[in-house]
Amino acid sequence: MLNVRTDEIRRLLLGTFVRPVTETGTGQPRVEAVYGYLVRHDHGLVLFDTGLGLGDGETEDWYRPRRIALTDALTTVGVALHEINVVVNCHLHFDHCGGNPMLAGRPVVCQRRELAAAEQGNYTMEHLIDYPGSTYDLLDGEAEISPGIHVIPTPGHVDGHQSVVVECEDGSVVLAGQSHDTASAWSADALAASAKTLGHTEPLPLAPVWMERLLAFDPKRVVLAHDAAVWEPNTTGLHLSSAACPDVARRPDCETGA
Numbered sequence: 001m002l003n004v005r006t007d008e009i010r011r012l013l014l015g016t017f018v019r020p021v022t023e024t025g026t027g028q029p030r031v032e033a034v035y036g037y038l039v040r041h042d043h044g045l046v047l048f049d050t051g052l053g054l055g056d057g058e059t060e061d062w063y064r065p066r067r068i069a070l071t072d073a074l075t076t077v078g079v080a081l082h083e084i085n086v087v088v089n090c091h092l093h094f095d096h097c098g099g100n101p102m103l104a105g106r107p108v109v110c111q112r113r114e115l116a117a118a119e120q121g122n123y124t125m126e127h128l129i130d131y132p133g134s135t136y137d138l139l140d141g142e143a144e145i146s147p148g149i150h151v152i153p154t155p156g157h158v159d160g161h162q163s164v165v166v167e168c169e170d171g172s173v174v175l176a177g178q179s180h181d182t183a184s185a186w187s188a189d190a191l192a193a194s195a196k197t198l199g200h201t202e203p204l205p206l207a208p209v210w211m212e213r214l215l216a217f218d219p220k221r222v223v224l225a226h227d228a229a230v231w232e233p234n235t236t237g238l239h240l241s242s243a244a245c246p247d248v249a250r251r252p253d254c255e256t257g258a
């Protein structure tokens with residue numbers, strides 16, 4: 001366990017891009033944010049994802065990215081680039097490892113199969129994975145890279161996708177990357193994985209096999225790479241913040257709505 005609280009894990013907004021209509025399935029393009037997460041522990045700072053790298057002309061035209069410099073994003077949480085000790089990428093697409101070359105010399109933790117896929121081409125930007133000082137800590141499956149920091153394979157978006165579980169003083173946080181596009185999609189799979197425990201019988205939806213592994217950490221919070229929404233578990237008597245339900249005492253509809 002780390003000597004940090006869950007709310008000490010910091011989110012960094014690293015930019016936005018527009019996912020084209022052909023990728024959304026909704027009939028409209030979608031503006032998506034790109035988030036990284038910073039975890040401070042006894043031995044230094046771990047950065048989970050580093051933002052949008054410079055794409056080639058085709059990629060730039062396709063996703064129309066707007067970047068926030070990693071150094072500027074880190075400044076908002078009082079951290080300098082040189083203080084980062086370890087980088088973990090959920091995967092190596094250009095919108096997740098864009099700042100890696102700025103952190104040359106620092107080990108990049110990823111799945112061996114993910115780097116192999118990236119090196120085969122037509123996958124990411126080569127200059128983001130092969131740069132002066134690039135060094136990798138390659139994993140073949142699950143690993144506890146530091147006491148209380150677990151890397152868990154979560155294939156789906158890509159075969160080599162991975163998530164991180166941080167065991168804090170007051171509970172665990174899952175940095176799920178792009179295991180799911182949205183917190184709602186995570187929520188649906190979490191319920192699917194728990195359906196039999198809840199007493200439901202077949203037919204039931206299938207959840208990724210690794211959901212049970214992540215849920216075994218009893219996460220207090222799950223955060224994602226492209227969604228600002230945060231998943232929190234089912235709890236009886238959940239205390240909603242005033243921001244979620246303002247003036248609840250004077251608005252009985254707020255207590256009874258679906």
Ligand SMILES: [Zn+2]
Pocket residue numbers: 093095096178225226
């Ligand atoms: Zn992405």
